[in-house]
Amino acid sequence: MSTDLPDEPRHYAVLVVEDDPHTAELLSYTLSSAGFQVFTAASGPEALRKLEIVMVDLIVSDVMMRDMDGFVMRERILQDGVLRDIPFVFLTAKGTSEDQIRGLSTGADEYVTKPFDPQVLVARINAIMRRRENFSRVARLDTLTGLLNRQTLERDVQRELARIKRYPSHGSLVFLDIDGFKQVNDQFGHAAGDRALLHLASALTKDIRSVDIVGRYGGEEFVLYFPETPEPVGVRIVERMMAMFRNLSKNELNGPLTFSAGVAEAPRDGADFATLVEKADQAMYTAKRQGKAQVIGWRPDMVPRT
Structure with a gap:
């Protein structure tokens, strides 16, 4: 992108x-x-x-x-x-x-x-x-990372979801969060945190398609949407991004950084942006609880973040 x-x-x-x-x-x-x-x-x-x-x-x-x-x-x-x-x-x-x-x-x-x-x-x-x-x-972009900002991100994903309603298809929405980001800022300063965010932005955009949507949701949280992509494929794509993020950040701080991510499939898990973000966030929270540095697809028995 x-x-x-x-x-x-x-x-x-x-x-x-x-x-x-x-x-x-x-x-x-x-x-x-x-x-x-x-x-x-x-x-x-x-x-x-x-x-x-x-x-x-x-x-x-x-x-x-x-x-x-x-x-x-x-x-x-x-x-x-x-x-x-x-x-x-x-x-x-x-x-x-x-x-x-x-x-x-x-x-x-x-x-x-x-x-x-x-x-x-x-x-x-x-x-x-x-x-x-x-x-x-x-107006469209996040000033630090150059990715879509939250407002534009939601608008663009909602546009893709509207197309699914007219012409049945599917897509994967990803919600991810850098592991231990608060500690990075507290221990090494906000400049180090900014570098981590830039490394992640590079990892998320290096090999994506022109139709894929990537944006900064807020803080260290990011949302991606892959049209025409079932959840298992979305999980594999984000796992490759995780490996790239590790590699890009390996010389920073005390070693490579990771993130935890959840994936929800549209329209199976939700037909609107807010619902899909909620489901993907639940999956991401589950990944955090199970040891971090994981990408997990949403399941109905997952516990919401508290």
């Missing part, structure tokens, strides 16, 4: 919503030639359905469309807590001041009128994405 700003537009996926085939083809060609991954929809309802199954970084939409115009589609998107923050560009022949004011009042990032210059459109989209990335970096 990278937290660096993308250097090339091909890192972005764009949904083009346009009912005119010629314009849709022109937009697809323009954006794909510039390196974007392009998805298309010929109507508002089709776009909303597509947004349920694909994750995009920006939406470019016409206003005048059959079934549902672009303004109504935009309002529907704003009602969805997952989709509402996706950057949005209106691209339309409706160029009156009233239309532009209406479009921009919905929070759209741009209102571009037809005919349009393809190169200028690409430049505007790149500028939008760059501004969004720069602005959201601090």
